[in-house]
Amino acid sequence: MILVLESGLNEFSQNDICLKLQKMGFFTRLVAQYGQLIVSVDGPGEDSLEREVAKWNGVVEVISGRNSFYLASRRCNRRNSLIKVGEGAATATFGDDSIVVIAGPCALETQESALQMAMGISAAGGKVFRAMIFKPRSSPYSFQGLGRAGIPILREIKRQTGLLLLTEVRDPLEAELVQDEVDIVQVGTRNMSNYQLLKHLGQIKKPVLLKRGMGSSIEELLCAAEYILAHGNSDVILCERGIRTFEHYTRFSLDIGAVPALKELTHLPVVVDPSHASGCKTLVEPLTLASIAAGADGVMVEVHESPEKAFSDGTQSVSPAQFTRLIESITKVAGAVGRKIV
Ligand code: PEP
Ligand code: MN
DSSP: OEEEEOTTOOHHHHHHHHHHHHHTTOEEEEEEETTEEEEEEESTTHHHHHHHHHTSTTEEEEEOSTTOOSTTBTTTOOSOOOEEESOTTOOEEESSSEEEEEEEOSBOOOHHHHHHHHHHHHHHTOOEEEOBSSOOOSSTTSOOOOGGGGHHHHHHHHHHHOOEEEEEOSSHHHHHHHTTTOSEEEEOGGGTTOHHHHHHHTTSSSOEEEEOOTTOOHHHHHHHHHHHHHTTOOOEEEEEOOBOOSOOSSSSBOOTTHHHHHHHHBSSOEEEOHHHHHOOHHHHHHHHHHHHHTTOSEEEEEBOSSGGGOSSOGGGOBOHHHHHHHHHHHHHHHHHTTOEEO
16 A cells, blocks of 8 residues: 655654554555655555545545556656656657667677677667667577676777667666666566566666566556656656567567557656567567657667577567668658657
8 A cells, every 4th residue: 555645744744654554563664756755555454444544644645456556657747757868968868759769789799790780870860779788588598698798898889889878687786787887777578577676776876677577567567667666766767568469470469559558657758669579670660650659758679780690589670771761760750749869
């Protein structure tokens, strides 16, 4: 259960509410975020408490239920959260009228190929370079990524291209290793429900791109975002990347409806990954354009210099030439919906 407290409620009254609940046998935690104060309450029989607590002085709202979230909701923050990534000359903002394009190979392979791709992506108009060094793979026999050996390569890409960097982490240790090296830390679909990781990412000072679990509902995605927000990090970017359905022609089913639904439910920016959603390079362009028309704040596309030779996900990776044409199409659709590519 979540109690939303009156704004500006003094410390004495905040503690009084928590103490009363603790004496009744509940665990409480005060969370301050977006200039608002909430108390999370848990313990047996909390549902029966709802009506009583709603009458207490200083409590303005009680939110309960299995998938309860507040900080991620539009009720908490009516304006779009603007998430600024990077510093100095190279920055991008998610959530304003721009469309941010994140592009790069599925996995970082060699420094030479990564640099070549990064330069092509930068020249075409991409803003953020994605390359994973820690790969969560379905099979233990598939390429698992370069691991920490990839860190100096990421540094070199940044030094030579000035692109913003995004990479994935699967546990708190990996987050510690890369948080000062990249501009955005990704949580992949398989880790959306890794709550220890989410709590840890709540404590770092880097934006987090949180992908929707392939079997998770929109509300579960928002609850996962709530973990990060409630632990102190307000820079969360959501990513729709396709969900598992009975349809097997595509790798997953892109839930395009999730984009406007999320824009209604949350103030957090929404990005779409048409590459993992479709698993097929010919579908990447139409799905990218549909995502932008549906209101996405950015897209993440897999690009590889020779897709047929990629260590992973070559079938869904577009070539640098196709990426350049994709940026041209994105620019047109973005313009038609009053947005611009940055
Ligand atoms: C990725 O972005 O490289 C990735 C593995 O995506 P997902 O977690 O959505 O499968
Ligand atoms: Mn991939």
